[in-house]
Amino acid sequence: MRKVYIGELEEVILLMVVILEENAYGVAITQQIEQQLNRKLSISAVHATLHRLLDKGYVDSYMGGVTTERGGRRKRYFKITASGSKILQEIQEVRTNLWSQVPPNALTT
Amino acid sequence: MKQHPTKWINSTLLRIYKNELREEIAGDLLEFYDIWVEKHGVRKAKFLYIWHAIKFFRWYAIKKPTLKNSNNLNMYSSYFKIARRNLAKHKAFAFINIAGLSIGLACCLMISIYVKDELSYDRFHENADKIYRITRDFKSPDGSTTLHLARLSPPFLPLLKEDFPEMETLTRFCSQGGVFRVKEKLFNEELVGWADPDFFKVFTFDFISGNQETALSDPSSMVLAESIAMKYFGTTDALGKTVSYQEKDFQVTGVVKDMPENSHFHLEIIGSFAYAENFYGGAEAMKSAWGENNLSNYFILKDGASVAQIESRFPAFLSTHFVEDAPEWTGLHVQKMTDIHLHSDLELELSVNSDISYVYTLSGIALLILIIAMINYMNLTTAKSANRAKEVGVRKTIGAGKQNLVSQFLIESVVLVEIAAIAAVVLVQFLLPFLRTFTEKSLSFTNQEGIMAILIVLSLGLIIGIMAGAYPAFYLSSLKTLKVLNGRISGGVKTPMLRRSLVIVQFTISATLIAITAIIFQQIEFIQNKKLGYEKDHVITTFVDKEVRENYEPFKRALLEHSSIKSIARSRVVPTDQLLSYSGARVELKGEMVKPSVNILNLRVDHEFLDTYGIKIKAGRNFDENIISDKTQAFILNEAAVKMIGWESNEDAIGRQVEYHVYVNELGGHLKGKVIGVIEDVHFESLKNQITPQIMFVHGSKNKMSIKFSGDNVFETMSLIEETWAGYFPNTPIYYNFIDDRFENLYQAESRRATLFACFSLLAILLACLGLFGLASFIVVQRSKEISIRKVLGATVFNISSILTKEFILMVGVSVLLGFPIAFLAMNSWLENYAYRISIGYLPFLLAAVLSIFIAVSTIGLQIYQAATKNPVKYLKNDG
Numbered sequence: 010m011r012k013v014y015i016g017e018l019e020e021v022i023l024l025m026v027v028i029l030e031e032n033a034y035g036v037a038i039t040q041q042i043e044q045q046l047n048r049k050l051s052i053s054a055v056h057a058t059l060h061r062l063l064d065k066g067y068v069d070s071y072m073g074g075v076t077t078e079r080g081g082r083r084k085r086y087f088k089i090t091a092s093g094s095k096i097l098q099e100i101q102e103v104r105t106n107l108w109s110q111v112p113p114n115a116l117t118t
Numbered sequence: 119m120k121q122h123p124t125k126w127i128n129s130t131l132l133r134i135y136k137n138e139l140r141e142e143i144a145g146d147l148l149e150f151y152d153i154w155v156e157k158h159g160v161r162k163a164k165f166l167y168i169w170h171a172i173k174f175f176r177w178y179a180i181k182k183p184t185l186k187n188s189n190n191l192n193m194y195s196s197y198f199k200i201a202r203r204n205l206a207k208h209k210a211f212a213f214i215n216i217a218g219l220s221i222g223l224a225c226c227l228m229i230s231i232y233v234k235d236e237l238s239y240d241r242f243h244e245n246a247d248k249i250y251r252i253t254r255d256f257k258s259p260d261g262s263t264t265l266h267l268a269r270l271s272p273p274f275l276p277l278l279k280e281d282f283p284e285m286e287t288l289t290r291f292c293s294q295g296g297v298f299r300v301k302e303k304l305f306n307e308e309l310v311g312w313a314d315p316d317f318f319k320v321f322t323f324d325f326i327s328g329n330q331e332t333a334l335s336d337p338s339s340m341v342l343a344e345s346i347a348m349k350y351f352g353t354t355d356a357l358g359k360t361v362s363y364q365e366k367d368f369q370v371t372g373v374v375k376d377m378p379e380n381s382h383f384h385l386e387i388i389g390s391f392a393y394a395e396n397f398y399g400g401a402e403a404m405k406s407a408w409g410e411n412n413l414s415n416y417f418i419l420k421d422g423a424s425v426a427q428i429e430s431r432f433p434a435f436l437s438t439h440f441v442e443d444a445p446e447w448t449g450l451h452v453q454k455m456t457d458i459h460l461h462s463d464l465e466l467e468l469s470v471n472s473d474i475s476y477v478y479t480l481s482g483i484a485l486l487i488l489i490i491a492m493i494n495y496m497n498l499t500t501a502k503s504a505n506r507a508k509e510v511g512v513r514k515t516i517g518a519g520k521q522n523l524v525s526q527f528l529i530e531s532v533v534l535v536e537i538a539a540i541a542a543v544v545l546v547q548f549l550l551p552f553l554r555t556f557t558e559k560s561l562s563f564t565n566q567e568g569i570m571a572i573l574i575v576l577s578l579g580l581i582i583g584i585m586a587g588a589y590p591a592f593y594l595s596s597l598k599t600l601k602v603l604n605g606r607i608s609g610g611v612k613t614p615m616l617r618r619s620l621v622i623v624q625f626t627i628s629a630t631l632i633a634i635t636a637i638i639f640q641q642i643e644f645i646q647n648k649k650l651g652y653e654k655d656h657v658i659t660t661f662v663d664k665e666v667r668e669n670y671e672p673f674k675r676a677l678l679e680h681s682s683i684k685s686i687a688r689s690r691v692v693p694t695d696q697l698l699s700y701s702g703a704r705v706e707l708k709g710e711m712v713k714p715s716v717n718i719l720n721l722r723v724d725h726e727f728l729d730t731y732g733i734k735i736k737a738g739r740n741f742d743e744n745i746i747s748d749k750t751q752a753f754i755l756n757e758a759a760v761k762m763i764g765w766e767s768n769e770d771a772i773g774r775q776v777e778y779h780v781y782v783n784e785l786g787g788h789l790k791g792k793v794i795g796v797i798e799d800v801h802f803e804s805l806k807n808q809i810t811p812q813i814m815f816v817h818g819s820k821n822k823m824s825i826k827f828s829g830d831n832v833f834e835t836m837s838l839i840e841e842t843w844a845g846y847f848p849n850t851p852i853y854y855n856f857i858d859d860r861f862e863n864l865y866q867a868e869s870r871r872a873t874l875f876a877c878f879s880l881l882a883i884l885l886a887c888l889g890l891f892g893l894a895s896f897i898v899v900q901r902s903k904e905i906s907i908r909k910v911l912g913a914t915v916f917n918i919s920s921i922l923t924k925e926f927i928l929m930v931g932v933s934v935l936l937g938f939p940i941a942f943l944a945m946n947s948w949l950e951n952y953a954y955r956i957s958i959g960y961l962p963f964l965l966a967a968v969l970s971i972f973i974a975v976s977t978i979g980l981q982i983y984q985a986a987t988k989n990p991v992k993y994l995k996n997d998g
Contacts, residue, residue, distance in 0.1 A: 035146040052146050053173040060139075060178050072141075078152075082145030 015067070015096055021046070022058050023097060026068055026087045034073070034084040035059065059087055067093030132171060135179045143174055193522065194529070201530040205537075208502065215498050216538045218888040219582075222491025223542035225881055227575065228553055229484035231546075235561055236477050239380045239459035243322040245418050248286075249455040250425065252278070252415045253464060256448050256700070256717065264700060264717040264810075268464040270450075271411045272404045275314075277439045278415075282431070284423035289316040290415040291385075292394040293468065296663070297850060298387070299362040300350045306851050307346075311385040312394035320416050327357050328372025337392035340368035343376045346386045364664075366393065379560050382458045383414070383468035408440060414468060416455065425452050465696050470867060483878050486627050490885045492586045493620045498892035499531070499590040500617065510594050511603040523595035531587025532580060539579030543572055556870070589616075618929060621893055624886040625933030626940075629970045631879035633941035636962035638872045641949060644956045645865060651800035652693050653732035654861050656684075656829045658839070659692045660854040662821045665847045670823075673846040682828050682835045687726035688820040693802050694860040695822075697721065697810065705763050706775035716762050718755075718811045720778065721802075722818045728754075728797065730826045737768035738795030741816055749816050750782060751791030757799045759811035768796040782817060789815060801954075804864045808953040824857070887977045890926070894978035897922070898985040906990035918986040923975060930974045934967045941966070 015023070025041055026033040039055045042048055062068045073084040089097075132140050147170055154163035205212040240246055252274070255266040275290050291313035298305045318330040325333075326344060333341050340361055347356040347370070356370045368389060377384055398404040419425065429452055433445035440448075453462055460474040510523060518526075554561050563571070662670065674686050691697060697719040704711040725741040725748070727733075736757060741748045753776050757768065765771045771793050778789045799809045827835045843852040898905075905918055942958060949955040 035142065036149045039150075051173055052150055052170055053176070056143065056146065056174065057176050057178065064178075076145075079145040079148045082141050082148070084145060085142040 015065075015100070018054075018058055019062055019067075020097070020100060022055065023062060023067055023089065023093055026059075026062075026093075027089050027097070031086070033087045038087075062093070063087075066090060067096060134181055135174060136181050139179055143171075143179070147171060194525075197526045197529045198533065200526065201533045204530065205534065211498065211502055212534070214888060214891070215495060215534060216541060218494045218498075218885055219491050219535060219538035220541035220545055221881060222487050222494075222885055223539055223575065223579075223582075224545040224549065225487045225878060226484045227542060227546045227571070228549060229480050229878075231550070231561055231571075232553065232557065232559075233477055233481055233484075235380060235559055236460065236472055240382055240456050242378050242380070243320075243455070245320065245322070246456055248419045248421075249320060249416055250419055251453045251455055251458065252417070253451045253453055254411060254448060255451065257446070258716045259447075259713060260715040262716065264719070265698060266451075266464045267411050267698070268462070268466045268468070269411050269413055270415045271408050272398060272413055273406065273408055273439075274450075275413070275415055277435070278417075281435055281439075282417075282428060284420045284428055285417035286420045287316050287319050288415065288417040289314055289320045290413045291317060291388070291391065292397065292413050293383075293385070294394070294397065294412075296363060298350075300360075303350075304849070304851050305350070306853050307387055309384050309386040310389065311383075311387070312389045312391050314391040317388065320418055323377070324375035326354055326373045326375060328370075328374075330372065333372040334388065334390050336369070336371065337390050338366070338368050339371040339390045341372040341374055341388040342370055343374055343386040345376050347373045361387075363389070363393075364396075368393075380459075382455070382471065412466070425454075428452060465698055472867075476871060480874075480878075483631075483875075483882070486631075487878065487882050487885065488582075490624050490627060490882055490889065492582060493624055494885055494889035494892065495531075495535070495582075495586040496589050497617060497620060497889045497896070499587070500593055500896060502896075506594060507597055508603065510597050511599050514599040515603070520595045524591045527591035527594055528584060528587045531591065532583035535579045535583035535586065536576065539575050543575055556874070617893060617896075621890060621929050622933045622936070624889050625930050625970060625974070626937040628879075628883045628886045628973075629930075629934045629937035629966045630941045630944075631875075631882050632966040632969055633938065633962045634945055635872070635876045635879045636965050637941070637945045637956075637958060638875060638948075640956050640962065641952065642865065642869055642872055645805045645868075645952070645954070648801070648805060648954060650693070650861075651733060651798050652802075654693065654858045656832070657730065657824055657826045657857040658836075658854040659822055659824045659857060659860075660852060662688060662823050663847075663850050665850045666823070667821075669846050673842065676846070677825070677839065677842050680838060682830065682838065684826040684828060685726050685730045686826075687730040687824045688724045689727050689822055689824065690722035690818065690820050691802070692822050692824055693731060693800070693857060694864055695802070697802055697812065702779040703813070704777040707764055711775065711777065714759075714763050714811070716811055718759055718762075718778075718813045720780070721812060721814045722816070722820050723814050724816060724820060727814075727824070730824050731800075733800055734798045736796045736798055738772040738793065740795060741814075747791070748794070750785060750789060752794040752815065753778065753789075753791055754795040754797055754814040755793055756797050756809070756812045758809050759813060760796055762811045771796050776813075778813060778815065780815075780818065789817060791815075805954045806952050883973060887973055890974055890977045891981070894926070894981045897925075898981050902985065902988075902993040905985055905988075906993040909986075909990045910994070915983070915986045919982050922982045922985070923978070926974055926978055927971060930970050931967075934963075934970055937966070938963050 021042065022038060025038045029037055029041060035052055035056055038059070039050055039052050042050055042055070059068065059070075063070055067090055068087045069090050070085050070087050073086050075081055075083060132144055135143055147167060150170065151163055151167050154166050157163075158166070240249075243249060251268070252270055253266065253268050254270050256264045258264050270290075275288055278285060279288050291311040293309075293311045295306070295308040295310040298307050313334060315332075315334045317334060323330065323341075328341065333339060342350070342356060342361075344354050347354045350356070350361065351359055354373050356373055359370045361368050361370060374388075376386070395401045395404050398407045398410060429450075432450040436444040436448065436450065458467075459471050460477060462471055463473070513523060513526075550561065666673070670688070677683050677686060690699070700717045700719045702713070703718050704713055706712075723741075725743045728735065728740050735754075738754070741752060741754070745752075755771060755776075760768055760771045763771075765774065772795070774793045776791060776793055780789050781787070782789055797814075801809060802812075825839060827839075839854075840852055843850075901922070905922075908918060908921075941963070945958060949958070
């Protein structure tokens with residue numbers, strides 16, 4: 010399989026899917042990103058990214074039960090897949106590896 | 119319960135998204151909607167809802183058109199195949215169609231190229247939109263304009279510089295050519311300007327070498343065009359080299375690229391203005407030379423300043439700096455430089471300008487030709503529909519819908535038109551050289567422009583293909599299956615209204631163009647054969663320079679010894695020149711000296727002038743060499759002047775007192791004297807101008823020479839003149855024109871336009887004939903059964919031919935009647951440009967009518983004859 014590239018926004022959203030566990034769906038993810046990262050994204054952008062991740066096989070989705078709050082419409086929940094977990098860990102490893110090589114005091118603030 | 123104010127969006131906007139995504143999109147949006155309502159209120163929330171709904175428009179989310187079967191796509195390739203086969207099958211038809219369209223398109227293209235060039239004049243200057251020219255007019259006491267000059271006299275510019283801060287940079291130049299000497303070689307140059315240092319700040323020149331800031335600051339500096347540098351030195355690296363003019367040495371301080379052709383002035387040599395002061399007798403004399411209007415003045419308008427504001431201050435400016443009453447008889451005006459080529463027709467223009475009405479007319483013709491070509495195409499295609507009707511029937515039976523058929527025929531149409539478009543581009547490639555020679559323009563393209571043009575033509579082809587193809591396509595696709603398969607394709611016997619009106623439109627255009635062309639040629643004929651009042655044949659004219667002036671008499675005597683030389687005269691202007699010089703005057707009327715109501719233009723001539731040009735004296739006598747008082751105290755007027763002043767008759771004018779306000783040093787005052795003769799009115803200038811009141815006198819400089827010779831052996835006579843000239847004036851190369859050539863040149867633009875008009879009219883007519891041909895064949899096919907039955911019942915070939923022809927003659931007749939008022943009105947306003955014009959008679963219209971009908975009948979004749987002579991059995995037997 011070719012190496013699938015993962016973008017920064019995709020990484021953030023993938024992490025959110027993990028963090029939100031059972032409640033990972035469009036609106037919640039958008040709001041969490043806004044609160045935690047102070048980054049305003051439109052729902053459509055988040056939506057598009059989630060579906061991209063779906064295509065790449067990093068997340069899985071399933072429809073939730075009937076709700077009352079959104080005109081009776083169901084939510085699409087996302088769940089990280091094994092390959093999703095793997096790529097997140099890989100990214101983490103690469104970063105840690107790189108960070109370990111940064112000489113002390115090299116970063117001036 | 120929460121409201122759903124945006125329900126309609128869910129049912130409309132969101133419909134474009136995939137079904138499986140719609141639920142979550144709608145849900146998510148609604149959840150946000152609630153948040154937005156709390157945050158921003160309902161209105162804003164609604165807006166945000168819609169906005170975000172639109173933002174979901176991404177590739178992954180939208181519904182893709184689902185092809186139920188791939189047949190559609192296959193059909194398209196089949197349509198192309200059918201189109202190709204159809205073209206190959208009906209080669210003659212395809213050829214006529216493509217030829218007609220491509221000729222029409224090629225015409226349009228050529229006209230657009232020409233028009234584009236006309237509109238591009240003077241745009242190459244960096245500041246083109248901010249450059250203005252200052253012009254000057256002179257008014258007669260009765261308020262009419264005597265002259266409107268494109269140039270000003272020398273004192274203006276420094277004063278304007280002071281008084282008008284809105285003029286950011288001012289510059290001027292004086293155009294005067296002459297003989298230039300490089301080492302021992304002499305060159306006669308015409309395109310020479312003497313410009314002040316700011317010249318290159320206003321106008322954009324492409325410097326190959328030299329510094330444009332300082333190029334003209336030195337009094338002996340000179341800038342050469344590339345081509346001149348090559349001619350003089352064989353290299354463009356000419357900096358610092360020496361060129362002499364009138365015994366002064368100039369240093370080359372710059373070499374510039376040759377000016378583009380689309381400029382209202384052309385200079386090849388630009389010398390320092392400091393030298394031009396000599397033309398006025400020094401810098402001091404120049405400051406008061408208010409009457410010498412021969413400098414072209416330009417300025418760059420400051421950002422935000424207004425031209426109207428500047429113009430409104432001119433009268434006050436003139437009173438202050440010139441003379442108190444100046445605004446009463448002279449005025450200054452401002453023209454935008456980019457308007458000069460198409461909107462300005464003043465005296466002393468730097469080159470012959472064009473006219474915007476010409477641009478409009480040509481664009482109109484281009485459009486008309488395009489319309490004719492499109493109508494043709496529609497007619498020819500529908501005419502051929504009979505052949506395709508069965509195919510349509512079969513296709514319909516098998517299951518083709520109307521849509522399929524329409525797209526099939528549109529594709530065929532577009533394919534054909536695109537082929538025509540490509541053919542047109544190729545055709546233009548071949549025809550452009552002719553257009554270039556004919557218009558004397560370079561009409562060149564950069565590669566980029568060429569590609570742009572081709573793209574435009576192809577997309578134009580697409581549009582035309584769809585427009586022209588729409589009618590045949592809808593006509594064919596709406597045929598009733600059963601009827602078609604039964605072989606009955608047409609409803610009635612008559613040609614459908616639409617097609618008839620199309621033919622009428624075409625022939626209206628053609629008849630109008632024929633009539634217009636005839637009238638234009640009549641007018642040109644009229645002008646060229648009008649009695650001018652002078653003899654223009656066998657006269658040459660040349661300049662009298664310093665050396666010639668000094669040695670004139672011996673030269674004249676030597677030349678006159680030969681019998682082939684009739685007479686030699688000197689004058690300030692020669693016929694075909696513009697009369698540009700006038701002064702105030704007073705004349706004796708009823709015992710008092712009064713100011714005439716219209717300014718009298720003057721001509722300085724010698725006593726040989728009238729004989730040389732064969733101008734008739736109506737009363738009195740010519741100037742006499744032996745009467746000394748004739749030099750300063752005698753005047754000859756023309757009849758127009760006599761009439762304007764109000765003297766009773768030509769005889770009455772003789773001996774009347776005249777004061778003409780030209781200052782004469784020897785007299786210590788103005789010219790004063792008596793009228794000694796009255797001449798016939800002579801068309802010195804173009805026949806566009808009315809003959810103005812004119813006065814002739816001997817005094818003053820006369821820098822043109824006219825030589826009249828016998829027409830027996832022109833070639834020998836010319837070499838005789840050239841030899842004698844070279845013997846007496848070794849340092850002045852001879853440079854002469856024939857008066858009759860100059861006369862032709864006056865109307866060159868007109869006759870060129872007329873020819874161009876005639877060419878395009880011819881094309882329009884040709885194209886209209888193609889259309890008629892198509893229609894005739896259509897009708898003949900449609901009426902074949904009727905014709906057959908008539909024949910069976912005993913009709914003769916003549917009967918049938920006349921039945922068929924009648925309809926066409928009627929249509930052409932209607933067209934002719936429609937076209938004539940248009941032609942009449944258009945031509946009447948065109949003729950108003952001419953002071954001497956024909957009145958529009960019935961002849962051009964008769965010609966147009968006869969020609970139109972003749973062309974129409976000969977176009978359809980063959981087809982009708984064929985239809986009328988065919989064996990009726992052939993058409994009758996296949997009816998089921």
